[in-house]
Amino acid sequence: MARTRRLIAFFVAACVSFAGLVQSAGATGLISAEQVAASVGLRTAADRRAQVLVTLERADVSAALAERGVSLDEAKARVAALTDAEATQLATEIDKAPAGASELIGTVVIVLVILLFTDILGYTHIFPFIHPAR
Numbered sequence: 001m002a003r004t005r006r007l008i009a010f011f012v013a014a015c016v017s018f019a020g021l022v023q024s025a026g027a028t029g030l031i032s033a034e035q036v037a038a039s040v041g042l043r044t045a046a047d048r049r050a051q052v053l054v055t056l057e058r059a060d061v062s063a064a065l066a067e068r069g070v071s072l073d074e075a076k077a078r079v080a081a082l083t084d085a086e087a088t089q090l091a092t093e094i095d096k097a098p099a100g101a102s103e104l105i106g107t108v109v110i111v112l113v114i115l116l117f118t119d120i121l122g123y124t125h126i127f128p129f130i131h132p133a134r
Contacts, residue, residue, distance in 0.1 A: 003133045004121070045084035048091035052079050055094055 053076060055061055062072050082090065118124045122132030 045087055049087040051091045052087060
C-alpha cells in the first residue's frame with residue numbers, strides 16, 4: 001500500500017513539475033487576412049507549385065527520379081506545365097503522404113505501456129520481471 005502511494009505521489013509530482021513548463025500566449029497586435037489565410041493553409045497556386053519544385057530538389061526524390069529514367073530538369077519542366085488545379089492537387093498529395101513510421105508502432109507502444117502499468121499495479125501478470133505493488 002505504501003508503495004502504491006509512493007508511485008501515485010511520484011506521478012503527481014511529475015505532473016505538477018511539468019505544469020510550470022506551459023507557456024501563456026499574449027496578443028501583440030492585429031494580423032492581416034493574408035496572414036490568417038497562410039496560417040490555415042490557404043496558399044496560392046504559385047506557392048503550391050514552388051512546394052512541388054522544392055520537393056523535387058530533395059536528394060532522395062531526385063535519386064528516385066533518376067532510377068526511373070527521369071531527369072530533374074525534365075521533371076521541373078513538367079511541373080511548370082501543370083495547370084494551377086493540378087499543381088494544387090499534387091502538392092496536397094505530397095502533404096498527405098506518410099512521413100515514415102506508421103501508426104502501428106505508436107499503437108503497440110501504447111498497449112505495452114498500459115500493460116506495464118496494469119502489471120505494476122497488480123491487475124495483470126503479463127511480464128514476469130515486474131513485481132506488482134500489491
